[in-house]
Amino acid sequence: MQTLKSEAASAIDRLANAQNIVVVCHFDPDGDAIGSLLGLGLALRAMGKAVVLACDDPVPWNLTFLPGSDTVVQALPPGAFDLAVVVDSSDTRRVGRVGAEAMARGAPVINIDHHVTNTRFGQVNVVDPDAASASEIVYNLLRAMGHALDADTATCLLTGMVTDTRGFRTANVNQRVLRTAADLMDAGAPLATITQLALDRRSFSALAMMGRALDKVRFEDGVIWSAMDLDEIRALDTNGTGARPRNISSLLNAVDGASVAVFFAEKPDGAVDISMRAKPGFDLTALYDEGQALHQQGGGHPLASGAEVNAPLATVVPQVVDALKALVREQSQARETAADLSR
Numbered sequence: 001m002q003t004l005k006s007e008a009a010s011a012i013d014r015l016a017n018a019q020n021i022v023v024v025c026h027f028d029p030d031g032d033a034i035g036s037l038l039g040l041g042l043a044l045r046a047m048g049k050a051v052v053l054a055c056d057d058p059v060p061w062n063l064t065f066l067p068g069s070d071t072v073v074q075a076l077p078p079g080a081f082d083l084a085v086v087v088d089s090s091d092t093r094r095v096g097r098v099g100a101e102a103m104a105r106g107a108p109v110i111n112i113d114h115h116v117t118n119t120r121f122g123q124v125n126v127v128d129p130d131a132a133s134a135s136e137i138v139y140n141l142l143r144a145m146g147h148a149l150d151a152d153t154a155t156c157l158l159t160g161m162v163t164d165t166r167g168f169r170t171a172n173v174n175q176r177v178l179r180t181a182a183d184l185m186d187a188g189a190p191l192a193t194i195t196q197l198a199l200d201r202r203s204f205s206a207l208a209m210m211g212r213a214l215d216k217v218r219f220e221d222g223v224i225w226s227a228m229d230l231d232e233i234r235a236l237d238t239n240g241t242g243a244r245p246r247n248i249s250s251l252l253n254a255v256d257g258a259s260v261a262v263f264f265a266e267k268p269d270g271a272v273d274i275s276m277r278a279k280p281g282f283d284l285t286a287l288y289d290e291g292q293a294l295h296q297q298g299g300g301h302p303l304a305s306g307a308e309v310n311a312p313l314a315t316v317v318p319q320v321v322d323a324l325k326a327l328v329r330e331q332s333q334a335r336e337t338a339a340d341l342s343r
């Protein structure tokens with residue numbers, strides 16, 4: 001098997017030699033998807049390469065302050081590419097329609113990601129589950145290429161780090177992450193501004209949705225959850241901007257005694273968006289194993305993970321809550337057994 005080091009070397013070689021590159025991130029993009037997309041894109045442009053940056057969905061409003069965000073397209077221009085790069089996407093389903101087209105037209109494919117559930121779908125797979133964000137992996141590649149990061153590139157990459165770690169507060173933040181952030185600040189990235197604009201800022205609609213979600217919260221057997229159907233979400237989207245409830249699972253997971261938190265939101269296409277968080281010591285990725293509740297329906301990290309299920313909300317909520325109760329029971333038992341053995 002290729003090591004991360006040899007894969008990174010191969011990625012650097014291909015990035016250095018390609019002239020016409022397409023970079024894509026996953027649909028419904030978050031700060032790390034857009035941050036790593038733009039950070040890599042701006043750096044490659046600074047190297048004199050022609051770069052198309054694409055995503056199925058437009059850049060979310062809280063990230064439109066990022067330099068280069070106005071150059072992200074939802075459809076590819078005609079023609080072929082020497083290279084396709086996919087960032088922050090655990091599998092080929094996540095890349096959406098534009099991602100599938102980019103991979104078809106831009107072989108070989110470099111897959112840059114930090115999800116432990118990554119399916120290694122590229123010809124080159126720079127997949128590092130120890131990285132706290134995909135932006136951090138992009139940073140490492142650019143540094144290894146000897147690229148001098150400018151303030152714009154650094155701002156995009158630091159935004160990816162800040163958003164995926166919720167302001168450097170997640171369990172995967174270590175000294176290396178903070179040193180990388182400090183280096184990006186040295187290059188000109190404004191940390192406090194990024195935190196305010198990309199992370200803390202929310203619309204009044206989003207606040208009202210948070211209120212409704214808290215109003216409906218349930219808490220049983222270590223699992224805390226809430227759910228909202230499309231009618232409720234639309235009623236609170238007072239400006240009609242397509243605002244959706246966000247970051248609810250993180251909020252719920254803060255509750256004392258909750259081992260895992262989950263928020264369910266019905267989407268306009270009828271599918272259910274599931275966002276999960278867990279306390280350290282639990283591992284949500286067990287839900288994606290074969291025969292488990294969310295097999296092939298999502299992916300993520302041990303403490304933060306998600307899925308999209310094509311079934312009615314009323315069916316999905318009890319199914320997933322039951323699966324999470326079982327997960328909490330099993331993983332608590334496993335921890336107790338391990339503690340017994342070590343006595």
Ligand SMILES: [Mn+2]
Nearest residue numbers: 032088134164
């Ligand atoms: Mn990420």
